[in-house]
Amino acid sequence: MSARMSALVRRFAATIAVLAIAGAFVPGAAVVATAKPTVITNFPLHTEFPNDPFYVDEWGLQSIGAPNAWGVTLGNSSVVVAVVDTGVWWTHPDIQANMWTDPIDGTHGHDYVDGDSNPMDIDPNGIYHGTGVAGVIAAITDNGQGIAGTAQVSVMAVRALGPNGQGSSFNVSQAIMYAADHGAKVINLSLGTNQTFGGPTDIELAINYAWSKGALITAAAGNSGTGTLDYPARLPNVVSVAAIDETGSRASFSNFGPGLSLSAPGDRILTLDGSNNGNAVHYLRGTSFSTPFVTGAAALLLSEDPSLTNSELWDVLNRTAVQPVGNGYNTNYGWGVVNAWNALNALNTPFIYVNSFPSSVSSSSKFDVTWSVLGPAGMAVTDTHVVWGTMSGRLGNSTPAQTGQTRQSYTASGLSLPSGAGTLYFKVVATVNGNLYESQEKVVTASSVPDFLFVLYQLLASNLLYLALFILVLAGVVAFIPQRRAARARRAVARPQTMYPSTYYVQAAPQPQPPPAQQPSPMAAAQYPPRVASPPSSAPAPASTPSVPIAPIAPGAKKRCPSCGTMVNADNMFCFFCGHPFR
Structure with a gap:
């Protein structure tokens, strides 16, 4: 082949290659022989809602952002939620599969009213209070019957109230500890209850016990429409819950006031009825049914992050609540209406939770601050420490930097109030993946209690056994003192009879008295004045008796108390043992 022909062939091949490459980028230039894909069509679609027939009327779930939260987690059966109430109709088809089962005896809880292991909700009045509460928390979702529950978790039924909703604090406390x-x-x-108590109760001790074991306790604020929370909702280790209505405002029947934590839907709540019919539902209202929405939201958080402590859980719920009026805390709504979607989102962003610090300390004592950097697990915390000062907003001092990862706990030790300062302000800062995060500012004040009493208080407050012993001792002292005083008073007014003749006791000599003046009287001859031992004499008798000197009491002389028989010094004016006066 000549050189000319070879060059033409090369040019032709290059042209073909360029056209092929260009054809790949031109629509419709594909090879005609390529098979056309089959288009799938006419397949069914549905809205992303549960198929529970009554879900459309569950306005409360929409209000707390539950449908969005279910995109993250529906719940986890390993999370156990206890309903301390009138029991649960646990054979209801719309909750039976979500009932907790004791691995030892196969029961679903306990009955402290009838004293057996069957916590069935028996209610001739047809309210089925406990069943309704359990339905809001964990009715089975997307099963084609009944309603949808807030979280697909395990419900432990503990019956402490009778069919009329009444019960004793003892049964409730036993149920909480169970x-x-x-x-x-x-x-x-x-x-x-709306009663007020002057000291710790069995319910309070049970709640503190449950809190110490890591449980979060939620309680209804009450339905009197007053500005005081019911008991035990007002206790410090309890998440108190008020009710809102469908307008988003506080329900007219709901209690509110200082100490309120959160609000949740509580009016016209559709929930389970007591029946074996899967579609047996009815409407109930009250803070009793706003509380389980908060319980369900907490259960969703634990399903997503089981490592959350009860205090961290509470903090997330408070910080992510939606406030209907203004910003921050108020006594009408607490921190706002609980929002499960916001709470789950918070777990995906690093944030700082201050686990523990004293609200007040003595001027000379040292204290610790403990915190956690929460958020997605395994993120690098390159620096976290406490910054503090004696003026709010001007925190110029800091503790040594610490490093670690998210979902770890950190502690700064040895903090104390500066000399002469009455208040210390602080916050925690952390650098996570190069971004700076900080907690809210906290306050520690100086206690007016003397140091030794403050140390005693801290010891008693940190140990329930020591506190109980102290209360018993104090009660014994208080009971003994009035009895002792009463006994002395009785002895003072009731002269005791002596057990021995008067000659048995050592008596002090009587004090000398001046003789009575002699008055002329025809009966003078009949008087018998004391005679002086002297020789007979014809002289007339003296007109008065001379004074006889009193012999001093010999040192060490003793006498016996006529009241109790105790030997005391002869010159004592009263008995040192029983207080009986001698003269």
């Missing part, structure tokens, strides 16, 4: 001992991470108390 739940804590059997692994409940959230304990729902849709119950209470």
